[in-house]
Amino acid sequence: MKLSANEEYGLRCLVRLGYEGEGGSLTIPEISHAEGVSPALAAKILRVLRKAGFVKAARGKEGGYALARPPEAIVIGEVMEVLGGRLFESSFCDTHSGQAAICTRSVDCSVRSLWRAVQVAVDQVLSKATLRDLLQNEEEMNSWVRAISDRSGLRLLQ
Amino acid sequence: MKLSANEEYGLRCLVRLGYEGEGGSLTIPEISHAEGVSPALAAKILRVLRKAGFVKAARGKEGGYALARPPEAIVIGEVMEVLGGRLFESSFCDTHSGQAAICTRSVDCSVRSLWRAVQVAVDQVLSKATLRDLLQNEEEMNSWVRAISDRSGLRLLQ
DNA sequence: GCTAATCTGTACTTCTTAGTCAAGATTACC
DNA sequence: GGTAATCTTGACTAAGAAGTACAGATTAGC
Numbered sequence: 502m503k504l505s506a507n508e509e510y511g512l513r514c515l516v517r518l519g520y521e522g523e524g525g526s527l528t529i530p531e532i533s534h535a536e537g538v539s540p541a542l543a544a545k546i547l548r549v550l551r552k553a554g555f556v557k558a559a560r561g562k563e564g565g566y567a568l569a570r571p572p573e574a575i576v577i578g579e580v581m582e583v584l585g586g587r588l589f590e591s592s593f594c595d596t597h598s599g600q601a602a603i604c605t606r607s608v609d610c611s612v613r614s615l616w617r618a619v620q621v622a623v624d625q626v627l628s629k630a631t632l633r634d635l636l637q638n639e640e641e642m643n644s645w646v647r648a649i650s651d652r653s654g655l656r657l658l659q
Numbered sequence: 660m661k662l663s664a665n666e667e668y669g670l671r672c673l674v675r676l677g678y679e680g681e682g683g684s685l686t687i688p689e690i691s692h693a694e695g696v697s698p699a700l701a702a703k704i705l706r707v708l709r710k711a712g713f714v715k716a717a718r719g720k721e722g723g724y725a726l727a728r729p730p731e732a733i734v735i736g737e738v739m740e741v742l743g744g745r746l747f748e749s750s751f752c753d754t755h756s757g758q759a760a761i762c763t764r765s766v767d768c769s770v771r772s773l774w775r776a777v778q779v780a781v782d783q784v785l786s787k788a789t790l791r792d793l794l795q796n797e798e799e800m801n802s803w804v805r806a807i808s809d810r811s812g813l814r815l816l817q
Numbered sequence: 818g819c820t821a822a823t824c825t826g827t828a829c830t831t832c833t834t835a836g837t838c839a840a841g842a843t844t845a846c847c
Numbered sequence: 848g849g850t851a852a853t854c855t856t857g858a859c860t861a862a863g864a865a866g867t868a869c870a871g872a873t874t875a876g877c
Contacts, residue, residue, distance in 0.1 A: 502739065502743050503744055506865060516769065529823080530823095541868070547824090558823090562821065562876070565824085581660065585660050588662060589662060611793040611795070622780045623660070627777065663835090664834080664835060687854075700836055700837080709854095719843045719845060720844055721844075818877100822876105824874100825872070826869100830865100831866075834861100834864090837861090838858085840855105842854085844852085846850090
């Protein structure tokens, strides 16, 4: 259970674009330099974000990338899913075709229940966060984490 | 953010051994058949679990694998860490050396805060679960999920 | 129209993870 | 001691993810 490079870099590119504010845009070389990723890789990941509708691209001179929606309309959970897929894709137990609520083998079921619980816990955090939240400065970021912490009962701050 | 094959298969092998109860043991062919994994792969993963102290092996005729501790002493979070590492290993931002609480680039910091929040949410689930929990039958499994749900405020049941 | 800056797409290489194989070491049982 | 069942180890292959390269298409500005 690791973050993929796609997720790490992709989210950073989005945040970087977000910093440019309303209508601001950046070129691939600018983004790649700011985030310390190679231009080729940044281009590859930005293409994924474009196809998913999070950013838009302008070609030609004076072109570049910009957010396709306001930051508060970009839910991090959706971004993460596009960049890295779902945690639990039911790959193992699909002899039982994923539809059945109850597996015949209880081993499968208890393990799947666990994965589901983890998936839900992750979603609770990621579906509450928007790009807007990530654009706030340090203090505001902390207060956001604290808010989720309070709402959910999780102790997210150490 | 995906489950690795190691995590999926490794946990299943553990659960399978747990079903054998106190002192019960299974051979690699038995485990591999029960879980639908190739013997060679099961052997590879069981080796990891043995080195980490979760299971013990007996060689020779009548040999096999057994749990090295009682199921309630096997915390799933620890198992998962051995099998798949941590979610967030600070790979990107280690120019800032991981020690500093505050990155100089706020992009780094907001993204890292998010990863930390996700990591903590996952840990809240996995560090509460032991192998004993996974060995219960369907109803008990559900009540365990419900208990965590209540305690943590997460809605883990849909 | 020409040029330079920019994204687009595909193909390629490299690295890590997943999965296989075979020879060796150990043990219970006769 | 011999034999068969079992784990152990390391090397090997296959598949997927990460990262690179380059030729092509598009556009602003002159």
